Amino acid sequence: MAETIVDVQNVHKTYYRDRIPVPVLRDLSLTVPAGEFVALMGPSGSGKTTLLNMIAGIDRPDSGRIIVSGTDIATLGESALARWRARHIGFVFQFYNLLPVLTAAGNVELPLLLTKLSKKERREHVRTALELVGLGERTDHYPRQLSGGQEQRVAIARALVTDPTVIVADEPTGDLDKQSATEILDLLGRLNSEYHKTIVMVTHDPRAAERAHTVRHLDKGELE
Amino acid sequence: MNILVLVFKNVMRHRLRSVLTICGIAVAVLAFGLLRTVITAWYLGVEAAAPDRLVTRSKISITFTLPVAQKQRIERIPGVQAVTHCSWFGGVYKDPKNFFAQIALESAETFKLFPEYIVEPEALAAFAAERNAAIVGTTLAQRFGWKVGDTIRLQGTIYPGDWDFVIRGIYTGRDTGTDTGQFFFNWQSIEQRMAQETPGRVGQIGWWVVKIDEPARAATICKAIDAEFDNSADETLSETEAAFAQSFVAMAGTIVRSLEIMSVLLIGVILLVAGNTMAMTVRERTAEYAVLKTLGFGAGRILGLVAGESLAIAGLGGALGLALLFPTVKGVATVLRAWFPAFPVDPPTFALALGAALLVGLLAAVFPVWRAVAMPIAVGLRRID
Numbered sequence: 108m109a110e111t112i113v114d115v116q117n118v119h120k121t122y123y124r125d126r127i128p129v130p131v132l133r134d135l136s137l138t139v140p141a142g143e144f145v146a147l148m149g150p151s152g153s154g155k156t157t158l159l160n161m162i163a164g165i166d167r168p169d170s171g172r173i174i175v176s177g178t179d180i181a182t183l184g185e186s187a188l189a190r191w192r193a194r195h196i197g198f199v200f201q202f203y204n205l206l207p208v209l210t211a212a213g214n215v216e217l218p219l220l221l222t223k224l225s226k227k228e229r230r231e232h233v234r235t236a237l238e239l240v241g242l243g244e245r246t247d248h249y250p251r252q253l254s255g256g257q258e259q260r261v262a263i264a265r266a267l268v269t270d271p272t273v274i275v276a277d278e279p280t281g282d283l284d285k286q287s288a289t290e291i292l293d294l295l296g297r298l299n300s301e302y303h304k305t306i307v308m309v310t311h312d313p314r315a316a317e318r319a320h321t322v323r324h325l326d327k328g329e330l331e
Numbered sequence: 332m333n334i335l336v337l338v339f340k341n342v343m344r345h346r347l348r349s350v351l352t353i354c355g356i357a358v359a360v361l362a363f364g365l366l367r368t369v370i371t372a373w374y375l376g377v378e379a380a381a382p383d384r385l386v387t388r389s390k391i392s393i394t395f396t397l398p399v400a401q402k403q404r405i406e407r408i409p410g411v412q413a414v415t416h417c418s419w420f421g422g423v424y425k426d427p428k429n430f431f432a433q434i435a436l437e438s439a440e441t442f443k444l445f446p447e448y449i450v451e452p453e454a455l456a457a458f459a460a461e462r463n464a465a466i467v468g469t470t471l472a473q474r475f476g477w478k479v480g481d482t483i484r485l486q487g488t489i490y491p492g493d494w495d496f497v498i499r500g501i502y503t504g505r506d507t508g509t510d511t512g513q514f515f516f517n518w519q520s521i522e523q524r525m526a527q528e529t530p531g532r533v534g535q536i537g538w539w540v541v542k543i544d545e546p547a548r549a550a551t552i553c554k555a556i557d558a559e560f561d562n563s564a565d566e567t568l569s570e571t572e573a574a575f576a577q578s579f580v581a582m583a584g585t586i587v588r589s590l591e592i593m594s595v596l597l598i599g600v601i602l603l604v605a606g607n608t609m610a611m612t613v614r615e616r617t618a619e620y621a622v623l624k625t626l627g628f629g630a631g632r633i634l635g636l637v638a639g640e641s642l643a644i645a646g647l648g649g650a651l652g653l654a655l656l657f658p659t660v661k662g663v664a665t666v667l668r669a670w671f672p673a674f675p676v677d678p679p680t681f682a683l684a685l686g687a688a689l690l691v692g693l694l695a696a697v698f699p700v701w702r703a704v705a706m707p708i709a710v711g712l713r714r715i716d
Contacts (some may be wrong), residue, residue: 166708185630216625265626
């Protein structure tokens with residue numbers, strides 16, 4: 108049996124809107140084995156993005172533990188958590204979030220600036236990542252010169268260039284047309300099946316969820 | 332690519348805004364540098380003063396004259412090496428707007444007490460031999476296109492009538508701050524004409540210049556000189572040349588202080604200009620900083636990005652302002668040369684202006700950096716256009 112790579116234990120999270128408490132996650136627990144492709148589904152406000160953010164170490168629970176690759180990330184300070192994210196998490200956003208002033212290669216290189224790789228090594232990694240997502244010929248294109256699907260592929264290349272432990276994707280096809288969405292899902296599927304990447308994906312799209320091994324539904328902060 | 336490349340690309344992202352901000356900072360730095368240069372020029376006389384020279388004037392006011400007969404009594408005071416006198420002439424050259432200092436010197440020997448004025452021996456000989464000889468500074472000669480041999484007519488105000496002088500020499504300055512905008516002539520020309528026209532004004536001089544042996548004893552010698560004439564009809568007030576020059580600065584103290592306040596306010600203006608730009612920048616890029624933090628960029632790198640951009644803009648503005656400062660000062664010096672002996676952009680002004688721009692760059696980044704670093708990533712990611 109594969110080792111557990113993500114272990115969410117009894118997590119609670121409450122947001123406050125105008126001082127009114129809004130519970131988002133209630134005593135939620137979830138385990139994700141290494142190499143798994145998990146889809147989190149649920150209606151808006153169900154807490155799936157909050158859960159994804161916590162797994163990625165960009166939000167903290169009010170209580171409970173989140174252990175990713177053996178580290179209880181809720182106990183890490185901000186600096187340590189930033190370093191941990193750089194090493195273990197590849198994040199794919201719904202709206203790609205590429206820096207418009209950088210080329211595709213520049214965007215993919217960003218996480219590598221935090222490593223000790225040489226310029227040559229970084230360039231090599233960037234080329235490999237872009238070729239992997241099928242954009243080896245577009246390295247010098249700026250985001251404005253790319254289609255939405257291509258931008259998302261650059262974002263996926265950026266997410267995987269550091270060879271992270273987990274790739275988390277928040278509605279990765281939510282802003283794409285059907286064909287581009289299919290290409291992105293194919294790509295994520297390939298990363299999971301061929302490269303054994305653990306993927307946790309939030310989606311509203313049942314067709315996207317079909318690509319995952321496991322689909323978990325959230326409602327009102329609880330897993331069904 | 333490295334972080335500096337990203338900083339540069341961010342500076343160039345909104346070119347018009349960056350250019351306008353850089354220009355705004357440049358103008359403010361230019362104005363700051365110009366004001367500091369004016370202030371420096373104002374104090375130049377004080378800084379250029381010789382420590383071994385005293386000035387003795389009428390205790391009532393500089394506008395009151397002293398009897399030439401005081402000379403021997405001053406010379407006898409211990410510590411005094413040499414004594415000479417000067418008198419303000421206050422004539423008009425063609426038009427009152429053509430103001431410049433005209434000073435009657437006791438004799439050609441007076442120049443020995445002012446080694447900062449470099450005069451050719453032939454000029455000194457002519458000055459000693461000819462009653463209407465004049466020696467003028469290079470700045471003054473250039474201003475009016477005078478040359479040796481020219482006759483200059485001044486219309487007297489303190490000493491009425493038309494006065495013709497022949498330029499016999501043009502002196503240069505030994506130091507940067509040496510006043511080369513003055514017109515010197517022999518006091519004997521006044522004395523002889525007063526003897527003919529206003530005998531009651533004969534034997535009167537403006538102020539004494541006293542060379543002393545030991546600058547450390549200046550206070551003691553000043554007291555001794557003034558004590559010599561206590562309770563006489565012509566009481567004196569002696570002070571070091573620096574204090575004498577300072578008293579002129581003090582007359583314009585309010586103006587100088589206003590200039591100093593304005594120069595500080597200008598730093599505030601630069602700060603607002605740069606701060607506004609950086610605040611807008613960070614607000615617009617909230618989501619980007621959240622993305623960078625998601626990728627693992629820590630507070631230090633975010634600080635580097637924001638502060639680097641702010642410093643780059645402020646630095647470019649400062650550099651442009653300083654580059655413009657020199658030709659501007661040159662132009663302003665042409666207008667103000669009658670009032671200031673020299674108008675140099677001194678190294679402290681240069682360093683202060685550049686330092687102010689860079690300090691502003693750092694300060695302008697403080698709030699935006701705090702905002703970018705403190706904002707939770709999840710909140711930042713929600714702010715996507």
